[in-house]
Amino acid sequence: MGTGMRVRKLRELTWIEIREVLNNGIERAIIPIGTIEAHGTHLPLGTDLMTAESIAEKLNAMLLPTIF
Numbered sequence: 001m002g003t004g005m006r007v008r009k010l011r012e013l014t015w016i017e018i019r020e021v022l023n024n025g026i027e028r029a030i031i032p033i034g035t036i037e038a039h040g041t042h043l044p045l046g047t048d049l050m051t052a053e054s055i056a057e058k059l060n061a062m063l064l065p066t067i068f
Contacts, residue, residue, distance in 0.1 A: 010029075010062055010063060012059050018062075022028070027061075029061055030056040030062070031067055033066070033067045035048045038043035
């Protein structure tokens, strides 16, 4: 991630912290979307979910809960 950016996961913040984040320039929210499915014997069922979350975390945005 770039300098000064950090992940802002909605599920890990209090309402006071969310208010502070919104008042300090966060203008977008990301809803990661993925599936739960088999990817062979070498990967977990949530690979698509984890990939979507990983990509979303690289953006300067509030990360909302993942939809699957």
